[in-house]
Amino acid sequence: MKIERFEENPLITPTDVMPLHEGYEVIGAFNGGVAEYNDEVILLLRVAERPISEDPSIIKAPVYNTLTKTMDIISFDINDHAYDFEDPRMIRKKDKLDSFVYLTSLSYIRIARSKDGHHFTIDDEAFLYPFNNYQTYGIEDARCTKIEDNYYINFSSVSPVGVCDSLVMTKDFKTYEDLGNIFAPENKDVLIFPEKINGNYYALHRPSLKSIGNYDIWIASSPDLQSWGNHQHLLGIREQSWENGRIGGGLVPIKTAQGWLVIYHGATPEHRYCMGAALLDLADPTIVLKRSKKPIMEPDALYEKNGFFGDVVFGCGGIVEGDKLTMYYGVADTSMAGCTLSIKEILRQLDEE
Amino acid sequence: MKIERFEENPLITPTDVMPLHEGYEVIGAFNGGVAEYNDEVILLLRVAERPISEDPSIIKAPVYNTLTKTMDIISFDINDHAYDFEDPRMIRKKDKLDSFVYLTSLSYIRIARSKDGHHFTIDDEAFLYPFNNYQTYGIEDARCTKIEDNYYINFSSVSPVGVCDSLVMTKDFKTYEDLGNIFAPENKDVLIFPEKINGNYYALHRPSLKSIGNYDIWIASSPDLQSWGNHQHLLGIREQSWENGRIGGGLVPIKTAQGWLVIYHGATPEHRYCMGAALLDLADPTIVLKRSKKPIMEPDALYEKNGFFGDVVFGCGGIVEGDKLTMYYGVADTSMAGCTLSIKEILRQLDEE
Numbered sequence: 268m269k270i271e272r273f274e275e276n277p278l279i280t281p282t283d284v285m286p287l288h289e290g291y292e293v294i295g296a297f298n299g300g301v302a303e304y305n306d307e308v309i310l311l312l313r314v315a316e317r318p319i320s321e322d323p324s325i326i327k328a329p330v331y332n333t334l335t336k337t338m339d340i341i342s343f344d345i346n347d348h349a350y351d352f353e354d355p356r357m358i359r360k361k362d363k364l365d366s367f368v369y370l371t372s373l374s375y376i377r378i379a380r381s382k383d384g385h386h387f388t389i390d391d392e393a394f395l396y397p398f399n400n401y402q403t404y405g406i407e408d409a410r411c412t413k414i415e416d417n418y419y420i421n422f423s424s425v426s427p428v429g430v431c432d433s434l435v436m437t438k439d440f441k442t443y444e445d446l447g448n449i450f451a452p453e454n455k456d457v458l459i460f461p462e463k464i465n466g467n468y469y470a471l472h473r474p475s476l477k478s479i480g481n482y483d484i485w486i487a488s489s490p491d492l493q494s495w496g497n498h499q500h501l502l503g504i505r506e507q508s509w510e511n512g513r514i515g516g517g518l519v520p521i522k523t524a525q526g527w528l529v530i531y532h533g534a535t536p537e538h539r540y541c542m543g544a545a546l547l548d549l550a551d552p553t554i555v556l557k558r559s560k561k562p563i564m565e566p567d568a569l570y571e572k573n574g575f576f577g578d579v580v581f582g583c584g585g586i587v588e589g590d591k592l593t594m595y596y597g598v599a600d601t602s603m604a605g606c607t608l609s610i611k612e613i614l615r616q617l618d619e620e
Numbered sequence: 621m622k623i624e625r626f627e628e629n630p631l632i633t634p635t636d637v638m639p640l641h642e643g644y645e646v647i648g649a650f651n652g653g654v655a656e657y658n659d660e661v662i663l664l665l666r667v668a669e670r671p672i673s674e675d676p677s678i679i680k681a682p683v684y685n686t687l688t689k690t691m692d693i694i695s696f697d698i699n700d701h702a703y704d705f706e707d708p709r710m711i712r713k714k715d716k717l718d719s720f721v722y723l724t725s726l727s728y729i730r731i732a733r734s735k736d737g738h739h740f741t742i743d744d745e746a747f748l749y750p751f752n753n754y755q756t757y758g759i760e761d762a763r764c765t766k767i768e769d770n771y772y773i774n775f776s777s778v779s780p781v782g783v784c785d786s787l788v789m790t791k792d793f794k795t796y797e798d799l800g801n802i803f804a805p806e807n808k809d810v811l812i813f814p815e816k817i818n819g820n821y822y823a824l825h826r827p828s829l830k831s832i833g834n835y836d837i838w839i840a841s842s843p844d845l846q847s848w849g850n851h852q853h854l855l856g857i858r859e860q861s862w863e864n865g866r867i868g869g870g871l872v873p874i875k876t877a878q879g880w881l882v883i884y885h886g887a888t889p890e891h892r893y894c895m896g897a898a899l900l901d902l903a904d905p906t907i908v909l910k911r912s913k914k915p916i917m918e919p920d921a922l923y924e925k926n927g928f929f930g931d932v933v934f935g936c937g938g939i940v941e942g943d944k945l946t947m948y949y950g951v952a953d954t955s956m957a958g959c960t961l962s963i964k965e966i967l968r969q970l971d972e973e
Contacts, residue, residue: 365718366831401853404832428853429833448851451807451838453829475830476806478719479757480782485804494847498801500754500781 268563268616270606275385277570277602278595284314284377284389288338291316291329294372294575296389297597299379300409301584302418304440308586310379310387310595310603311394311409311420315372326352328369330404331397341369356576356600373397374405376422378440384586384593385605394440401426401433401448410583412459412519419492421457424448432457432472434492446493450474456484456515459492460527460552468492469552471501471516471529482513484531486553499553502531502545509562510543512536517582518594520547525614527552530594532581533562540579541565542596544613557617563608566598574599621916621969623959628738630923630955631948637667637730637742641691644669644682647725647928649742650950652732653762654937655771657793661939663732663740663948663956664747664762664773668725679705681722683757684750694722709929709953726750727758729775731793737939737946738958747793754779754786754801763936765812765872772845774810777801785810785825787845799846803827809837809868812845813880813905821845822905824854824869824882835866837884839906852906855884855898862915863896865889870935871947873900878967880905883947885934886915893932894918895949897966910970916961919951927952 281293295315302309318327318340328341345352350368351359357367376395379387395406404425412419417436420443424433429452435443450457456473467488472495475482484502487495504514510533521528527547534540541562548554566578582596592608634646648668655662671680671693681694698705703721704712710720729748732740748759757778765772770789773796777786782805788796803810809826820841825848828835837855840848857867863886874881880900887893894915901907919931935949945961 368832425832427832428836428856429827429829430831431851447849449849450804451825451827451840451848451851452833453806453827453831454804472804474782474804474806476782477828477830478783478806479721479778479780480805483781487804489847489849490843491847494842494844494849495804496800496802496842496847498784498804503781 268608268612270564270608272568273385273605276568276604276606277598278385278605279310279312279379279387279389279603281601284312285391286316287375287393288316290319292319295374295601296377297601297603298408298581298583299595299597299603300411300420301586301595302411302413302440303586304418306382308381308384309411309440310381310584311411312377312379312389312603313374313407313409313597314377314393315374315405317372326358326371328358328371329373330369331373331402333397333400333403338373370404370425372405374407376406376409376420379603395420395422395435395443398445399424401428401431403427408455408583410458410516410519412461414459414461414492419446419459421449421459423455429453430455430475449493449495456517456532458516458519460520461522464552465550470495471520471531473513473515482515484514484516501547501553501555502529502558504533508560509533509535509539509541509565512538514543517542518585520552521585521587521592521610522549523610523614526556528610528613530563530582530585530613538576538578539566540581542580542582544617546614546617559617561616563613563616564606568598568604570602570604571598574601576600580604621961621965623917623961625921626738626958629921629957629959630951631738631958632663632665632732632740632742632956634954637665638744639669640728640746641669643672645672648727648954649730650954650956651761651934651936652948652950652956653764653773654939654948655764655766655793656939657771659735661734661737662764662793663734663937664764665730665732665742665956666727666760666762666950667730667746668727668758670725679711679724681711681724682726683722684726684755686750686753686756691726723757723778725758727760729759729762729773732956748773748775748788748796751798752777754781754784756780761808761936763811763869763872765814767812767814767845772812774802774812776808782806783808783828802846802848809870809885811869811872813873814875817905818903823848824873824884826866826868835868837867837869854900854906854908855882855911857886861913862886862888862892862894862918865891867896870895871938873905874938874940874945874963875902876963876967879909881963881966883916883935883938883966891929891931892919893934895933895935897970899967899970912970914969916966916969917959921951921957923955923957924951927954929953
């Protein structure tokens with residue numbers, strides 16, 4: 268697979284973003300969903316801000332307080348044996364390492380704009396900032412689907428009651444309409460298809476399961492984009508592969524003559540994130556026609572391998588012009604990068620296997 | 621709380637039910653949803669059948685094969701150190717005790733009928749038997765909501781890809797229409813309200829969360845009963861109480877002049893299951909008006925305390941006649957029992973706290 272990474276990569280790094288909160292530092296500007304609006308490319312950046320700790324033995328956790336509309340900070344002593352601080356993203360109880368109790372940063376969505384798709388300026392204000400109790404730990408990983416003149420933006424809402432997927436609609440990237448939590452917790456990586464298929468909307472989603480099951484991709488349908496049903500298992504993780512830990516939707520599915528092209532992420536249990544591809548039936552996207560055995564993209568550049576959480580390429584959106592797919596992707600849970608791929612070449616790789 | 625347990629309790633026990641499968645024994649006839657149909661009380665019994673093991677050192681796990689339409693049996697040596705067999709309901713990996721890999725029995729739904737509500741005869745055939753790949757480990761814990769002339773029955777579909785909640789509709793308790801998986805995994809204890817409220821259907825549901833959050837009750841709305849959205853957190857577990865482990869909807873919500881009466885189950889981490897009550901706003905059931913601090917019912921009778929999985933009362937349906945609520949409930953994951961309660965008294969208990 269020939270991937271042309273942008274020469275300007277990384278396009279946006281945390282140092283390009285001024286923190287919104289006094290006493291905080293921006294540690295991530297990444298995983299941005301993509302929209303074309305007027306003559307601009309818009310990235311719905313996930314900006315992660317962390318309270319600055321002067322004392323390396325103190326770990327701080329920010330929590331948005333919906334009553335005071337300010338941030339509370341919970342402090343932990345790194346020597347507190349009840350907690351585990353090994354994963355820099357979260358604070359976990361030592362006896363429950365597969366779950367977290369706090370995050371070490373709070374994410375929200377901020378817009379970066381570009382005329383040429385390579386050079387971005389970043390808005391001074393947040394676009395999506397925690398606005399209800401489901402978001403007290405933040406808003407993460409926005410994806411954007413344009414349907415007619417409406418831009419539907421879905422994202423993870425994180426709070427102590429769970430990780431939901433929520434939806435807003437905007438026409439101008441200034442104001443938005445809240446359409447509620449569209450997938451119950453625990454769910455992430457929701458990707459809404461860009462048009463109705465046989466009278467229904469469709470979306471990929473990735474539930475996180477407790478009692479039984481893997482981190483697999485499911486598909487659901489909806490009459491109205493707010494209510495979802497007909498949940499079906501679509502793509503599973505694959506043992507002994509680059510995607511044996513978890514998979515999840517990446518880009519909004521791309522309509523091609525051969526089918527819906529799904530570009531998704533796959534990771535190992537050690538959290539090395541690559542991008543893969545699959546093809547779904549045009550008339551019935553619950554049918555998987557093809558799936559790549561090899562990843563179409565792996566972390567390779569230094570900015571993909573090193574960072575807050577290294578060895579991660581995490582595509583959240585793309586722009587299609589003929590055969591050229593420009594993919595914007597988060598790198599190392601830190602920054603944004605861009606690259607171009609040939610859709611024909613991706614389809615050819617699906618054929619070869 | 622005055623509870624009149626039926627003199628005939630337990631009403632149905634496993635010995636009353638002939639197994640459908642040769643070489644199997646019925647180990648549970650429990651957790652039956654309830655309907656009134658023509659002049660009969662119908663219990664949608666969860667029947668659990670287990671392959672008979674002649675050798676106590678061999679544990680067997682039944683799996684429905686949707687291709688051959690027969691049961692496969694997986695055998696485990698009780699001395700296999702990779703697995704844990706302590707919970708008689710399931711087989712778990714020793715290093716992942718909060719999840720299971722197989723169940724030791726397969727459940728399906730069979731109808732018990734009664735003219736007087738006390739004496740039941742059990743159909744010879746299954747009513748809901750695994751009919752797709754989401755049910756290869758069985759169908760569990762049906763609940764039934766009558767809306768106009770349609771009986772909507774939802775239940776847990778259990779398979780290696782997860783635990784979904786699925787819906788069928790019947791008009792005659794002989795045939796049914798499959799309405800798909802209405803809640804993505806992992807979700808259980810879905811209770812559909814018996815009428816539209818302000819133009820939408822509502823349902824309680826109980827997601828099981830992995831990364832963060834508890835076993836709490838959520839509420840969702842739907843335009844059509846198949847697609848669900850607007851997910852909101854409704855009732856949480858309560859620390860240091862009879863319901864500090866998990867809670868989940870029990871009976872179809874009961875409309876009273878004061879609000880929607882929700883009778884739900886609550887359990888400790890040690891799996892002692894009681895029944896509790898809460899009251900939701902009539903016009904907006906996402907608003908909790910009251911909630912009982914004490915359970916309204918606790919396991920007390922011998923048949924509630926002893927069985928396949930003891931210390932469990934698990935109400936799945938009721939019949940309301942004026943002030944009298946007849947509740948049918950599973951006991952000890954084994955049998956069915958019945959009791960009557962006064963709705964006024966339940967409401968009074970909510971007022972006292």
